[in-house]
Amino acid sequence: MIEWLVLISTAWVAATISGVAGFGGSLIILPVMSHLVGVKRAIPVLTIAWLMGNLSRAAFSHKEIQWRPVLLFSAGAVPAAIAGARLFVELPSELILKGIGVFLLLVVIMRHTPFNRALMPGWLVPVGAMVGFLSSVLGSAGPVGAAAFLSLNLTPMAYVASEAVTAVFMHLTKTIVYGRYNLLMEPDLLLGVILGLAMVAGSWTGKKLIQRLSGRSFLWFAEALLVIAAVSLFYGS
Numbered sequence: 001m002i003e004w005l006v007l008i009s010t011a012w013v014a015a016t017i018s019g020v021a022g023f024g025g026s027l028i029i030l031p032v033m034s035h036l037v038g039v040k041r042a043i044p045v046l047t048i049a050w051l052m053g054n055l056s057r058a059a060f061s062h063k064e065i066q067w068r069p070v071l072l073f074s075a076g077a078v079p080a081a082i083a084g085a086r087l088f089v090e091l092p093s094e095l096i097l098k099g100i101g102v103f104l105l106l107v108v109i110m111r112h113t114p115f116n117r118a119l120m121p122g123w124l125v126p127v128g129a130m131v132g133f134l135s136s137v138l139g140s141a142g143p144v145g146a147a148a149f150l151s152l153n154l155t156p157m158a159y160v161a162s163e164a165v166t167a168v169f170m171h172l173t174k175t176i177v178y179g180r181y182n183l184l185m186e187p188d189l190l191l192g193v194i195l196g197l198a199m200v201a202g203s204w205t206g207k208k209l210i211q212r213l214s215g216r217s218f219l220w221f222a223e224a225l226l227v228i229a230a231v232s233l234f235y236g237s
Contacts, residue, residue, distance in 0.1 A: 019206015048192025053199030084136025
């Protein structure tokens, strides 16, 4: 019973943070899930939960979705997610995680230099491919996708909703592939749906919070999370 309370409350908090910043939730819930059920089970289960959470996040702000960057990003992310899900194993990923950490720090620095426009729409396809693959293999690569969408200088609501749609496409793809290779059993599906409902509530909470943030406060919050994610990936791997 205590484990269920921990998982549900963690899912709600994770989705709330993602609802505000567009990412960051996996940094909270993935370690908890991995500790309680094991990483090989945690990633497929969270795929179901995040599918529901991101779908609700996109639905809550559907009028703000920017479809051109969404489709460009997804053009790279979806096929790469298929490849990553088929190769889903416990890989030695220390160097990959450190590389992502360095990349995120460079993005934050770049946003405060004249090179702020370096990550424009033309980069969305290859960045999407990287995010789709790493998300399937490692369980999460949200900060990388968030960095790409932040570079487009969208409004906070448009940024969060658009990034959520790309996540829906990726998680739906991974769910199909995980099911095809018997990585999602019936108990896992049930657990994923229950956590997904908690994430729907968290997405609603996140929307209410983001409506209270000014554009500048939102950017500072998102960039602070990027730095935290980078440091945790670099030193925690």
